[in-house]
Amino acid sequence: MSAVYSLIIVLALVLVAVVGAGGGGLHALFGVVIPYVAFVVFLAGFIYRVINWAKSPVPFRIPTTAGQQESLKWIKQNKLDNPSTTWGVIGRMVLEILFFRSLFRNTKMQLKVNGGPSLSYGSSKFLWVGAIVFHYCFFIILLRHGRFFTDPVPGCIEWLDKLDSILQIGVPNIYITEFLIVGALLYLFLRRVCDSKLRYISLPADYFPLFLIMAIVITGILMRYFIRTDIVAAKDLIMGLVTLHPKVPETLGTIFYVHVFLVSILMAYFPWSKLMHAGGIFLSPTRNLANNNRMKRHINPWNYPVKLHTYEEWEDEFRDVLKEAGIPVEKE
Amino acid sequence: MYDKDKIIPGLIIFFFLITFPLWYNLGQAAYESPKPKLPVNVKKCIEDTEWMRANHMELLNEWRDMVVRHDMTHYVNSAGVNYEISLQKTCMKCHTSKKEFCDKCHVKVSVSPYCWDCHVAPEEVTNGQ
Numbered sequence: 001m002s003a004v005y006s007l008i009i010v011l012a013l014v015l016v017a018v019v020g021a022g023g024g025g026l027h028a029l030f031g032v033v034i035p036y037v038a039f040v041v042f043l044a045g046f047i048y049r050v051i052n053w054a055k056s057p058v059p060f061r062i063p064t065t066a067g068q069q070e071s072l073k074w075i076k077q078n079k080l081d082n083p084s085t086t087w088g089v090i091g092r093m094v095l096e097i098l099f100f101r102s103l104f105r106n107t108k109m110q111l112k113v114n115g116g117p118s119l120s121y122g123s124s125k126f127l128w129v130g131a132i133v134f135h136y137c138f139f140i141i142l143l144r145h146g147r148f149f150t151d152p153v154p155g156c157i158e159w160l161d162k163l164d165s166i167l168q169i170g171v172p173n174i175y176i177t178e179f180l181i182v183g184a185l186l187y188l189f190l191r192r193v194c195d196s197k198l199r200y201i202s203l204p205a206d207y208f209p210l211f212l213i214m215a216i217v218i219t220g221i222l223m224r225y226f227i228r229t230d231i232v233a234a235k236d237l238i239m240g241l242v243t244l245h246p247k248v249p250e251t252l253g254t255i256f257y258v259h260v261f262l263v264s265i266l267m268a269y270f271p272w273s274k275l276m277h278a279g280g281i282f283l284s285p286t287r288n289l290a291n292n293n294r295m296k297r298h299i300n301p302w303n304y305p306v307k308l309h310t311y312e313e314w315e316d317e318f319r320d321v322l323k324e325a326g327i328p329v330e331k332e
Numbered sequence: 333m334y335d336k337d338k339i340i341p342g343l344i345i346f347f348f349l350i351t352f353p354l355w356y357n358l359g360q361a362a363y364e365s366p367k368p369k370l371p372v373n374v375k376k377c378i379e380d381t382e383w384m385r386a387n388h389m390e391l392l393n394e395w396r397d398m399v400v401r402h403d404m405t406h407y408v409n410s411a412g413v414n415y416e417i418s419l420q421k422t423c424m425k426c427h428t429s430k431k432e433f434c435d436k437c438h439v440k441v442s443v444s445p446y447c448w449d450c451h452v453a454p455e456e457v458t459n460g461q
Contacts, residue, residue, distance in 0.1 A: 042350075043347070043350060043351075046346070046350075047343055047346075047347070050339065050342075050343055051333065051339070051343075054333045054334055054335060054336075054339045055333050055334070056334075057334055058334060058335075146352075146353070147441060147442040148441070149352075149353035149356075149357075150353060150356050150357065151357060151360070151363050151440070152439075153441075153442040154356075157442065158442050158444075161442055162444065168446060170393070171389040171390055171392065171393040171445070172389055172443070228386035228387060229386070230385055230386065231441055232365060232366060232385075232437050232440065232441060233365075235365075235440060235441055236363075236365050239357070239363035240363070242353040242354055242357055243357050243362065243363055244354075245362065251382075279346075282342060283339075301334065
């Protein structure tokens, strides 16, 4: 049901854009006002969430590690999985952020019943492959869109665009990332639907971003190959936005506004959803803290000065009573 | 707030990366839409302008296949007029300059069609470019 709700919401959003920009002709609203608002919400929301996280104290190094910690000299330390220095932590963070190392260690549990129960754990790399393909495609697609946001277009964006369309199939050239991202999204969706355990724990918040991104990808592909729109006018509109002199060209098709509206929704939704793992990964205590618990003293950040009442003070307070009761005291 | 010395620089880097288009385009002349030079003596392209703007690449791709793979050298447009299929002899008879026509929009939106891997642009050749 979660998936159905999410799908209905995404379809409703598409309909809003089709009716609003296509039927209603509210081009300035869908092309200028909503993207601006969404961008401000994204930026402010992202910074707010990070600062909000930064306000909560990190109590102690949490050495959830997958390797030998620094110990005696003759025991070999695993410097990347269990770092004790800042450089080691940087190494671990780089592996985590660029190569999804934690996910790479994903395992799958299997219980075999034939011939007596036996439990086995096997490596399961599918999720890692799906995730890394999806994330890198999304990143390349995002950078590639830089050609609409810059003038003149920087060489590296042109180069990336050429590399992505290097197969030179069809006109306009098909991008490799388009196929890969659709495949990866389908996998990430089917993974949730086909596995009953995973389906049980999946919420609308898991399906909604998947469908939303899928809808963005589909509208993008439609716009490039099937329902073409005037891309020179698209650049006019976008350059108007980024130079803060918004203008609304007449010749843009509805499909463009649908695409832009869905992207705006994604931007505005981003900071308040699980997509914030983009910022959160930098703040994961189990990844970004060196395991130096035994070398450095870490003081609990929420310790406050405690008013002490020492034994001497206590004895002073009750000396007479103690003596009267015949209890020995340290000071006479 | 904890770890200010790391989080604040991180957020500043994030801010500048995400607003890249805003400051990249600062200090440059205001953006102008490309204005490809239109032919002087001919008013009508082989199909209507709007359609050509959106679909010229597909048409050229079809033309390429028609000539190279199916030995068809003529194209009849929606109005029934017959044209010879040729980039150099038909398209570029009116749109004489690649630089002044094709490149204007292609460069703006960073598109580099591979037409010119094989074809030569007539005017650029006569000018010795």
